[in-house]
Amino acid sequence: MxxxxxxxxxxxxxxxxxxxxxxxxxxxxxxxxxxxxxxxxxxxxxxxxxxxxxxxxxxxxxxxxxxxxxxxxxxxxxxxxxxxxxxxxxxxxxxxxxxxxxxxxxxxxxxxxxxxxxxxxxxxxxxxxxxxxxxxxxxxxxxxxxxxxxxxxxxxxxxxxxxxxxxxxxxxxxxxxxxxxxxxxxxxxxxxxxxxxxxxxxxxxxxxxxxxxxxxxxxxxxxxxxxxxxxxxxxxxxxxxxxxxxxxxxxxxxxxxxxxxxxxxxxxxxxxxxxxxxxxxxxxxxxxxxxxxxxxxQNKKYWVDEKLEAARLAGDLKALAARKRELKVRLFKEVADQTGRLMDPDVLTIVWARRFAGYKRADLITRDIEQFEALLRNADRPVQVIWAGKPFPKDFGAIDVFNKIFHITQKYASATILVGYELALSKLLKDGSDIWLNNPIVTREASGTSGMTAAMNGSVNVSTYDGWVCEFAKDGENSFIIPEASPTLSDDARDEHDRLGFYQLMETKVLPAYYSGGDDWWKIVHNSMNDVVPFFDSxxxxxxxxxxxxx
Missing domain, CATH: 3.40.50.2000 (Glycogen Phosphorylase B;)
Structure with a gap:
């Protein structure tokens, strides 16, 4: 009672x-x-x-x-x-x-x-x-x-x-x-x-x-x-x-x-x-x-796309891929509305979206601009990147990072940052992303939850080994894990290690799987969707x- x-x-x-x-x-x-x-x-x-x-x-x-x-x-x-x-x-x-x-x-x-x-x-x-x-x-x-x-x-x-x-x-x-x-x-x-x-x-x-x-x-x-x-x-x-x-x-x-x-x-x-x-x-x-x-x-009932879920339960990789493409088109309408960019639903799309805070390192993959530009402009295996998130309104360091990313991405049609990161935009981004990027400093993220709902909607986590990911990840099977840095490294050396680890993962594992032309990628997506439930359902x-x- x-x-x-x-x-x-x-x-x-x-x-x-x-x-x-x-x-x-x-x-x-x-x-x-x-x-x-x-x-x-x-x-x-x-x-x-x-x-x-x-x-x-x-x-x-x-x-x-x-x-x-x-x-x-x-x-x-x-x-x-x-x-x-x-x-x-x-x-x-x-x-x-x-x-x-x-x-x-x-x-x-x-x-x-x-x-x-x-x-x-x-x-x-x-x-x-x-x-x-x-x-x-x-x-x-x-x-x-x-x-x-x-x-x-x-x-x-x-x-x-x-x-x-x-x-x-x-x-x-x-x-x-x-x-x-x-x-x-x-x-x-x-x-x-x-x-x-x-x-x-x-x-x-x-x-x-x-x-x-x-x-x-x-x-x-x-x-x-x-x-x-x-x-x-x-x-x-x-x-x-x-x-x-x-x-x-x-x-x-x-x-x-x-x-x-x-x-x-x-x-x-x-x-x-x-x-x-x-x-x-x-x-x-x-x-x-x-x-x-x-x-x-996170509450799967609230977050999951019904058609993606039906494809998961049926083990239908073709239906999974088709619905994911539809959801990317939906997300890209929001991108076009906010930024004037027309993104391609057939291109691997990375999303980094969560609260802007120093330890979450939103700008990590941009810190070598030549490396970042090469990622975006790879003609054979192109990549699109979207950021979103709200800094604390008086955290001027985090706001500076947000604006830095905005200025860096100005000259690229395939990279941008969105505003208005609330439940509705979060849902669009999780539905429409292929990769959910999570790169906090290890041991600084108590749990993190955004990657859970991303996985429920067919987005594969690329992450440092921290928080909830340690209880979920099977590297190369349901996610991709950036190798852990030695705790003896300086802050700058640790960040460089993690940045290079991300790019090595992209080059050797993520891009080959996505652009293989077979079912390699969708098997990983399906594994991720299966493994995130029921344990990470609230x-x-x-x-x-x-x-x-x-x-």
Whole structure:
């Protein structure tokens, strides 16, 4: 039976395997193109989880924030480089619950309004979305829920309190205390302190909370000033010394992930390799919970093209090739619309598309321009390359890389970069690519998920050996793996090694297979599609959270 009161109960009979009540806190959810409350991989993962919770009839709900302006609208400026646009969103499909309440942020009362996304709207778990952008608040308070990952750090602290304390307060208004409080990253950590404030028992907090970490580098885990958080009422009414002891801080540095590990009874990394990295990273931390792993996955039901899937199930390589060509034509209409390029559906097409971040090395294959140009201009075995992705709007280094790629590709008809990387464009790119290029610095990608949905749609992964790929790849059979660089190499030497490894793969394996004229390529495509399911379908992942983490 659903643990929610009327009228918010799940529209399905809860499967007894998943009767334990769970609330899933996340700062972003990519549930549908129409609901722009996500930025990238974390949201894609959370959206797939919510869809699989619905498919499996789990007793789970999601709590997030209704971002008035979303992340940002990615567009082109007058010089055709990247531009950031802010547009207020309006969602007529969300329901006003009529629930309003105030929470303390920086010692002041801030009003929170709750909107509801019914489960049947997009086929997801029931979703509650919080906003402060209402008339009861002053301008500063209204801006808390304006922009996902606001560049102002003080605003982000307020957002964390909104998600955590605001979400916990919503549960009190609904009259429910779920069995499991799942923190997808540490953004909602203030909820744990809120529960401690009510119970004054760390054991009671630990009994409820589990934590998913997505960050494989200690320096990448967010830190804040403890005193600043205390002034912001992050810890509620907990006395300063008590909050300090609970947090496990040294000096004034508060680690959000460390506190989450200390206040949960179970934590998980998001791939097998990431689990090993995370356990090593936190091995000297005191008082933390067990760190297991649940490898990320994506919702096949949402992502897969039905005709490609039918060809896969039938083992019909000709039908697979024919449908893939149709999907490439569809993608290339978008390319022509955005860039004025008419690409060829009979040419091998590489796509690099995900969040722009330094360690993901979007520009790696362009760093030797002569080598890159030779790849594009090979008359016998030509190649087309498409990039897409959103940098953080204040990550000027990542924006520079985006614009650098734009300028490099200006003189080529067969290479370009697209804007507007959201769910819809992501789907087009996965459907229409032959190669899904993934070249992060090894051990820096906790999981990565874009290659999973690419594989589901007949795109072959060319990747460094990192994240989820380590659990999937059979080099030369279902993917192509760039040989791993020695960890003793300098950063520049490592990047050169990986770039040369990519070009050697293309020359010796990928291009010969694609242009062989036989079934060589389509056998690899078929293997990839077969091997990515069911393990990398989020049904397996959502089930594992119940069996491995929610216990």
């Amino acid at each position: 659903s643990f929610l009161p009327e009228p918010y109960q799940h529209p399905y009979k809860i499967d007894p395997k998943y009767k334990k009540s769970v609330v899933y806190f996340s700062s972003e959810f990519a549930i549908d193109q129409a609901l722009k409350i996500y930025s990238g991989g974390l949201g894609f993962l959370a959206g797939s989880h919510m869809r699989s919770a619905y498919d499996l009839k789990q007793n789970l709900i999601g709590i997030g924030i209704l971002w008035s302006y979303g992340y940002y609208a990615q567009a082109r400026g007058e010089d055709r480089g990247m531009a950031v646009q802010k547009r207020r969103k309006i969602y007529h499909f969300l329901q006003d619950t009529g629930i309003k309440y105030s929470i303390k942020i920086h010692g002041a009362d801030v009003w929170v309004k709750v909107m509801y996304l019914p489960a049947d709207t997009f086929g997801s778990a029931p979703m509650f979305l919080l906003t402060t952008d209402i008339e009861e608040n002053d301008y500063m308070s209204r801006t808390i829920s304006h922009k996902l990952y606001d560049s102002d750090f003080l605003t982000r602290i307020a957002q964390y309190i909104l998600l955590g304390v605001g979400g916990a307060t919503l549960l009190e208004h609904l009259g429910v205390d779920p069995d499991v409080w799942h923190l997808n990253e540490a953004h909602a950590l203030s909820a744990a302190f809120h529960v401690y404030d009510k119970t004054r028992s760390l054991e009671e907090v630990k009994k409820r909370f589990v934590f998913t970490t997505h960050t494989p580098v200690e320096a990448g885990n967010e830190k804040s000033s403890f005193d600043l958080l205390y002034k912001f009422t992050f810890f509620g009414n907990i006395p300063r010394d008590e909050a300090y002891q609970l947090s496990g801080v040294h000096g004034d540095e508060f680690s959000h992930s460390l506190a989450a590990l200390r206040m949960s009874h179970k934590s998980n990394a998001v791939s097998k390799l990431h689990g090993e990295v995370a356990r090593g990273m936190w091995q000297h931390a005191e008082g933390i919970c067990e760190i297991d792993h649940v490898t990320n996955a 049904g397996r992942m959502a089930d594992e959270y119940y069996t491995k983490v929610y216990k």
